[in-house]
Amino acid sequence: xxxxMQTGRRAGACMGALTRMGLSMCLALxxxxxxxxxDLYIEITKSASxxxxxxxxxxxxxxxxxxxNMGAIIAADLERSGVFRLPINDHLPAQPHSQSDFQLxxxxxxxxxxxxxxxxxxxxxxxxxxxxxxxxAANGARLMGQMVSVAPASWRDIAHYISDAxxxxxxxxxxxxxxxxxxxxxxxxxxxxxxxxxxxDADGARPVMLLDSPxxxxxxxxxxxxxxxAYVSFETGRSTIWVQDIASQRREQIASFEGINSxxxxxxxxxxxxxxxxRDGNPEIYLMSLADHSLRRLTSHYxxxxxxxxxxxxxxxxxxxxxxxxxxxxxxxxxxxxIRRLTFEGDYNARGDVTADGxxxxxxxxxxxxxxxxxQELASGQLRLLTDTAMDESPSVAPNGSMVVFATRSGGQSVxxxxxxxxxxxxxxxAREGKVMEPAWSPxxx
Amino acid sequence: MxxxxxxxxxxxxxxxxxxxxxxxxxxxxxxxxxxxxxxxETQAQVQTPAVVDNSNAVNSGSASTNTGIDADKxxxxxxxxxxxxxxxxxxxAYETSLLQxxxxxxxxxxxxxxxxxxxxxxxxxxYLAANPSARITLHGFADERGTPEYNVxxxxxxxxxxxxxxxxSGARGVQLLVVAHGESEPADEGEDEMAWGKxxxxxxxxxxxxx
Numbered sequence: 001x002x003x004x005m006q007t008g009r010r011a012g013a014c015m016g017a018l019t020r021m022g023l024s025m026c027l028a029l030x031x032x033x034x035x036x037x038x039d040l041y042i043e044i045t046k047s048a049s050x051x052x053x054x055x056x057x058x059x060x061x062x063x064x065x066x067x068x069n070m071g072a073i074i075a076a077d078l079e080r081s082g083v084f085r086l087p088i089n090d091h092l093p094a095q096p097h098s099q100s101d102f103q104l105x106x107x108x109x110x111x112x113x114x115x116x117x118x119x120x121x122x123x124x125x126x127x128x129x130x131x132x133x134x135x136x137a138a139n140g141a142r143l144m145g146q147m148v149s150v151a152p153a154s155w156r157d158i159a160h161y162i163s164d165a166x167x168x169x170x171x172x173x174x175x176x177x178x179x180x181x182x183x184x185x186x187x188x189x190x191x192x193x194x195x196x197x198x199x200x201d202a203d204g205a206r207p208v209m210l211l212d213s214p215x216x217x218x219x220x221x222x223x224x225x226x227x228x229x230a231y232v233s234f235e236t237g238r239s240t241i242w243v244q245d246i247a248s249q250r251r252e253q254i255a256s257f258e259g260i261n262s263x264x265x266x267x268x269x270x271x272x273x274x275x276x277x278x279r280d281g282n283p284e285i286y287l288m289s290l291a292d293h294s295l296r297r298l299t300s301h302y303x304x305x306x307x308x309x310x311x312x313x314x315x316x317x318x319x320x321x322x323x324x325x326x327x328x329x330x331x332x333x334x335x336x337x338x339i340r341r342l343t344f345e346g347d348y349n350a351r352g353d354v355t356a357d358g359x360x361x362x363x364x365x366x367x368x369x370x371x372x373x374x375x376q377e378l379a380s381g382q383l384r385l386l387t388d389t390a391m392d393e394s395p396s397v398a399p400n401g402s403m404v405v406f407a408t409r410s411g412g413q414s415v416x417x418x419x420x421x422x423x424x425x426x427x428x429x430x431a432r433e434g435k436v437m438e439p440a441w442s443p444x445x446x
Numbered sequence: 447m448x449x450x451x452x453x454x455x456x457x458x459x460x461x462x463x464x465x466x467x468x469x470x471x472x473x474x475x476x477x478x479x480x481x482x483x484x485x486x487e488t489q490a491q492v493q494t495p496a497v498v499d500n501s502n503a504v505n506s507g508s509a510s511t512n513t514g515i516d517a518d519k520x521x522x523x524x525x526x527x528x529x530x531x532x533x534x535x536x537x538x539a540y541e542t543s544l545l546q547x548x549x550x551x552x553x554x555x556x557x558x559x560x561x562x563x564x565x566x567x568x569x570x571x572x573y574l575a576a577n578p579s580a581r582i583t584l585h586g587f588a589d590e591r592g593t594p595e596y597n598v599x600x601x602x603x604x605x606x607x608x609x610x611x612x613x614x615s616g617a618r619g620v621q622l623l624v625v626a627h628g629e630s631e632p633a634d635e636g637e638d639e640m641a642w643g644k645x646x647x648x649x650x651x652x653x654x655x656x657x
Contacts, residue, residue, distance in 0.1 A: 189635060193631065216627070216630035216631065218594055218595075218598075218628075218630070219594070219595060234627070234630070237625065238625045238626075239598065239626065259602065259624070259626075260598055260599065260602055260626050262595055262598055263595045276595065276599070278599070278602055278626075282599075282602075282603075283598075283599040283602065304596065304599040304600070304603070306595050306596055306598075306599050307593065307595045307596065320593070320595070320596055322596075326555075327592075327593075327596055348592065350592065350593040350596050351593040351595070351596075364592075364593050366592075371591060371592065391590070391591065391637075393592070393593050393594060394593065394594065409637065412637070437594075438594065
């Protein structure tokens with residue numbers, strides 16, 4: 001029996017076409033097929049045409065875990081980012097592991113700008129030493145290089161650390177490869193439906209189950225320190241809000257008032273939770289102090305006010321409200337209570353999420369009956385659509401603002417999608433079985 | 447094409463669901479959202495369909511003097527301990543058949559109750575009024591389009607529409623509980639208008655003294 005995942009790629013012909021004919025669009029398909037029980041697997045559906053060509057040579061030295069290679073994880077990370085375009089393995093002209101065995105003539109016409117090489121060796125202290133270098137393919141010069149020491153069990157974390165370092169060096173943006181995604185899976189139909197709240201690495205690896213329930217779970221929200229998750233559970237037959245510590249799995253119910261208890265969202269300083277309660281007659285947004293569970297009501301309109309998310313400075317919230325007739329996004333200033341409408345395009349805008357730099361607002365936008373993920377520059381108000389599917393929901397932006405994960409339907413399946421905010425790159429995370437939904441991207445975890 | 451193997455790890459063992467906790471806070475009356483029912487209008491609506499629409503209802507040719515549901519009874523006779531006793535067995539059959547309606551359907555993005563459903567709710571309201579120990583939970587649902595949290599709120603609005611009609615038909619607030627489910631637990635998992643129409647619903651669930 002095969003122990004591991006297969007990576008197959010069919011991009012070779014397409015890559016050739018790109019370089020020869022200068023096509024502006026290229027579809028690259030990367031299928032990572034799970035053999036072990038991994039929840040999610042990756043399908044790249046679109047690669048950026050402006051991506052930087054880069055090769056990652058399989059690392060020399062030790063084979064990790066079950067037939068794994070540091071270089072493979074790094075290659076997958078960099079390709080998913082949309083910033084880089086990688087050739088398939090059999091098109092590598094050579095397999096160097098350091099600058100000293102890099103042969104320039106072999107690489108000069110390879111079509112790549114940079115080559116990542118490295119090696120993993122066992123150190124005397126029981127740890128692994130991982131060395132990597134990024135070399136300029138045109139002249140063999142070393143752009144960067146590091147040696148890191150890691151406990152063998154954490155080899156995946158080091159692979160993502162290296163991906164972050166390379167990504168940052170070459171794109172100028174902080175990497176988010178060492179982050180995680182929380183998501184809900186649903187299996188079964190009708191009375192046999194079963195729901196699980198899970199966490200996995202941003203590439204779908206190492207899933208961990210947090211909650212297993214015969215009733216729906218929704219709206220996971222990470223604490224800013226990445227140690228807890230708040231979520232809505234219907235385990236008692238109606239919506240209630242819980243906070244669960246990831247390491248200890250201990251959980252606490254924080255809201256079970258009459259009516260709806262839902263849409264939890266942590267404040268950036270971790271001290272408060274915005275949430276939605278309909279105890280006063282219709283859904284309104286409240287702030288709960290996590291120290292003593294005291295409540296402060298922020299909205300008072302007979303319409304629906306929901307889906308609060310903090311702006312990064314913690315002073316205001318974006319919220320969805322249908323006070324003008326249909327759902328639109330509004331900015332609520334917490335201190336003054338002032339509410340200002342943010343969205344004007346499309347007849348439905350909901351589920352706002354603001355990037356960490358405070359400049360871009362992600363949302364679900366409906367036009368012509370299609371629900372798509374859109375990004376709006378808050379300064380200019382300019383809106384652009386990021387997806388071309390029709391049933392998108394639950395966008396959650398990565399902590400570096402470069403990618404957004406969302407729930408969507410593809411080929412009759414409920415899957416997660418990931419799109420680059422700069423456009424041009426997308427991939428899917430379908431579940432091995434059942435439906436995936438309600439994703440939430442973690443904050444930085446290191 | 448060369449392929450390489452990357453390991454994937456087993457998920458950690460499941461966390462079993464903790465024992466459920468008592469869910470409800472102390473119930474207190476919740477002010478309804480803007481009412482959707484205009485009482486004067488509805489009484490007029492009720493009288494005629496009882497005769498005309500239902501083939502089990504009073505035969506228009508019969509000598510029976512019952513040409514419709516007794517409006518006074520509908521208004522909520524708190525002293526009644528049994529459903530209204532009809533002169534004609536056919537009238538009870540009519541009300542019973544209305545009471546069989548346990549699912550109401552709604553338009554896209556809307557919470558309006560249609561005429562046929564409205565008549566069914568009047569019958570349920572009358573039943574609840576006549577049976578003070580009866581309790582009913584109104585489960586509200588939305589179809590899958592749109593965002594899950596907004597759909598929870600929308601599904602509550604549908605439940606509240608139904609609750610308002612039941613209250614104005616004689617049910618007491620304490621008999622009625624609205625639970626909003628949003629887009630989860632669809633009746634039909636399909637992805638077309640037919641399926642979505644079946645999912646935009648309120649389910650009437652008697653938790654005691656079922657008719």
